Amino acid sequence: MLYLKGKCVMRDFFCFAETLISGMLPFVFLVFSGIYFTVKSNFFQFKYLPSSVAYALGSIFKKRKKGEVTPFQAACTALSATVGTGNIAGVAGALSLGGAGAVFWMWVSAFAGMIIKVAEIVLSLNYREKKDGVFVGGPMYYIKNGLPIAFKPLAAIFAVCGIFAVFTSGNLTQTNAAIASVGGGTAVKVTGGIVFAAVTAAVLTGGNTRIGAFTEKIVPLMAALYIVMTFGVIGKNLSELPHAFGMIIKGAFCPKAVTGGVIGSFTAALVNGASRGVFSNEAGLGTSAMAHSASDNTDGVNQSLYGIFEVFTDTVVICTLTALTVLCSGIYINYGATASTELVNEAFSVIYGDLSGALLALMMCLFGLSSVIGWGYYGTVCCSYVFGNKGKRLFVFIYPAACIIGAVCSADTAWRLSAFFNGIMLCVNTFAVMLLSSFVNEKLNNFSLKKV
Template sequence: MHNLNDFLTLIEGFLGGSQWFPILLIGTGLFYTIYLKFPQFRFFKHALKVVTGKYDKPGEKGDASHFQALTTALSGTVGTGNIAGVALAIYLGGPAALFWMLVTAFLGMTTKFVEVTLSHKYRETDEKGFISGGPMYYMKNKLNMKWLAGFFAAMTIFSSFGTGSLPQINSISNSMFATFGFNKMLVGGVLSVLLAFVILGGIKRIAKVTEKLVPAMAIIYFIGALAVIFYNYENIIPSFVSIFTNVFTGTAAVGGFLGAGFSYALTKGVNRGLFSNEAGQGSAPIAHAAARTEEPVSEGMVAILEPFIDTIVICTLTVGNSFFWSLD
């Protein structure tokens, strides 16, 4: 396990922990935001209408509705990334990390708009009639780079352990053990069985489960977080002040001077932002590609809502709770 940890730490140092990573991720989102004239503003209202089914037409090709595609994608982002990921970002990068998480989410709204639109446009139908899509399909069908598509697909499977199953099950089992004393292996086994019943049913069963589970989960968390915030209302203003006053100075644990503090807060904020909303990671477009519509751009508009919901709204509430408890 020590060797595995050392290997993963080495990879993180070259990728997520490097200086080029936040610059590339934010830079890509900034480029498309300017090039497309701020679609996160222009299309936000229309996206709400699309996801409610206002423009749905009977007989359109796909395996899930717009709302089901949205909740399926959110099911992989609303959770550990919004709770444990945010707490870790604040611990490592200080309050300023939230600012960069919000910046990543704002620009990520455009990034998701682009990657989901392309994934939906170049999706395929398999021999059983099910829809298959994702970045690997426009790499293959548009860019004619089959080797890159294969590499991306393999890395998506590999990264799903690091950003999906491993941190999720680790957080759940640790919480159940700390709160109720449940055996961690038993919790993991039960969750694996429940998850298998859902996943083995394919995208249609996944969509049916997530369209009920995700909204309920988000609403319960939203209400609980607001209750904590209003109970500690006197800390609301100090919390916001601490976020923006530390943007360029940083309060990171390793940031002993201006450059280190700013760089560390930026890197950890962007990393946790990606962990929260997956904008630019390429996994969410796989779920969105199954949406029933003949207009790829309409599904891209739906994807704009994702970073707004799971990072700008839910992560901000999480940070507020974290700050209030620490200030008390």
Template sequence: MTATIMNIVNKINGVLWGPIMMFILLGTGLMFTIRLRFLQVTKLGTAIKEIFGKGENKSDAEGLSSFQSLTTAIAAQVGTGNLAGVATAIASGGPGAIFWMWVSGFLGMGTIFAEAVLAQLFNESKDGVLTGGPAYYISKGLKNKFLAGFFAVTIIIALGIMGNIVQSNSIATAIINAAPRVPAIVIGIGIAILAGLIFIGGIGRIGSFTEKVVPIMAALYILGGLVIVFININMLLPALKMIIYGAFNPRAATGGLIGVTVKESLRYGIARGLFSNEAGMGSTPHAHAVAKVEHPVQQGLVSIIGVIVDTGIVCTITALVVLTTGVLGSGLTGAALTQEGFRVGLSGITSNFGIQFIAVCLFFFAFSTIIGWYFFGEQNIKYLFGNKGIKYYRILVLAGIIIGATLEVELVWNLADMFNALMVIPNLIGLIGLSSLVVKSLNEYIEKYEKRLR
């Protein structure tokens, strides 16, 4: 029975996550990039100032600061996909896949900007707490309650429940690899207790957690990766050449080590980039909707920094570790390939230090994703059922975390992928349908608000 369900789900995912979806996601990013006049480049300095500038925007009982909203979004963006997904892209599409990942990230900044602006334009206060996201801008902006409800249901299932089962399993696997005697059920209960303590604190505690943990988490991983790149500095230029040259001639870039084509390089690079930074998927707008800002475009600009951190920095570090340590030809893929790169790269410290290092990073990546995805699901529970539905959702998520630590989760992961694709569709319809509002908001911001940052 399980095999039959798996086969059906895989066939559905083959259609949903095929070339058409990649074309639509990338096309939406290209459309916004052009209509917004390449703001990824022209407004990058302004975006940085919005985060680290005068600091007028503070968190309170109603919402989060711009920085807290950004770190909550990054908590969800930077996850196990940054370790496993990038390595899979390289193993399956060659080093050139990273070039196409950068391209998808660049265009994705336009999409994620639009998502954040619309989330701000159509957010609302419920019982004194800000809430918002695609369900709100689809129902209030596009005037389509069916699509909004469809989105809300799919994201609750994809991220809040099934996604967090997978993340819990990832943490349990990492801990058991480092400490085999610890029972999986004990790990699951421990994760649930830690997560529950954060959940019950509401939006304030979630924002406080992410603004403290996410920068440390990212810095730890980046530092470890940079140490490995520095140790293998003589391989840095060859690695970069493999990425650039491999985007257009993958066989020659690796000397035939990986028999891939330009089509495969393009496919895996774009797919992993879009999945990693979540641009267009409708998840991160929930974090940006609750930011306390003067103008929606302020948070839109802040949101593009999340893509830079996720795809431009963390994913690139993973790629450089794999390429400079020479583990690409090991036959490994996914998280195992990244783990091998860190094992080889940090073997001068102790033989197993790299494995232990990745286990620690994986814990923080997966746990922060649990917090982010729980929050995204909660916003949609509020949309569908109001605050009265939150306690039941919370119990369901915590139960899933405990059970997830003990399961084989391949089917659950594939189901999560399916619902992920289903939630993308109404979100993209909303983004395209409301694109003129995004352009109008940017023009208004330039005319009235931008001067204060000069």
């Protein structure tokens, strides 16, 4: 350690870097890029949002050829990673720390993120490579193949940070939150970790096609189940819905009025809502572009419509329903104090009573497991890029075992590290996407002349 005048310079530098990279900087990158692409593409994400929903839902029953990953399967793999425990626990935390107004800024970040995700997918399909008979792509490939050689180190930086993020964001934190919701002692946690590890290993060892086949079944099922559960609470308290939306809009600009003076900072609502949106739908991270690259679709803009649907489903639908469930239920929110699943559990208990804990634990486990598997695919792509096929095979062996560690250990450090590595990935990726923006804009503007 390097000390200067009694202070640990290395530790202070890391704390500063962590605050900068996991704080407002990624959000600034995302919003600036989102506004730029929105204007340049003639509001592409708004124009094609209805079409993207119809397009995705219409693909559910499309048959696939053996050995191929359909566009819908690729989208479900990406959704399996984005729809995680944060859609429940993370939204509860955003509400308690940022007030109802955090939901508004979550929406803003979602619509800014939609067009970034569109750009990522367009670039990823254009610059992807075929290895061992399957397509691989993502930020490292469009940095490597689309930018001058001087930028090539950024591809390696992204991939290395991606490996760390996979273990923290995608495994330890997800497994910990999911298993913790079940309750019980160490034996229960270990058993839960083993189940997660076994299912993850069984799916990942089957490669792209097995991952796609698994996620296209579990993602629609768990999303539909959770939506029905939230509708139950919101439906019983339907008269509170206008008031809940009023709190969201008013709280976005004047949180003090909504939280009784506990949260008086406009920044608190903005940061908590925006960060929840960014790290929920992964727009700007470039991770889901890896999943979309495996698709047999040859049209990048066509495939990007699934990206719009992905962000819409994750943030505008699922995260919003979590927030409305809490706000409409009438339960007390201790603003300023960190909250998690207990807040949502209390809201569910309004209609489901003693069953609420079991139902919530089921949803947390489904969301957590799907996220672990989706991120596991990202890990295979990153490891393959950095270490080759040997590294990929080793990862598939080690990654499931991390589920057991996540189930029994505290995830506090993992949460901090995940925010740090995600922040670096977002900054590197959005920088690369902006450098390649002219190509993206040309593709989007040409596509706008066609029918979906």
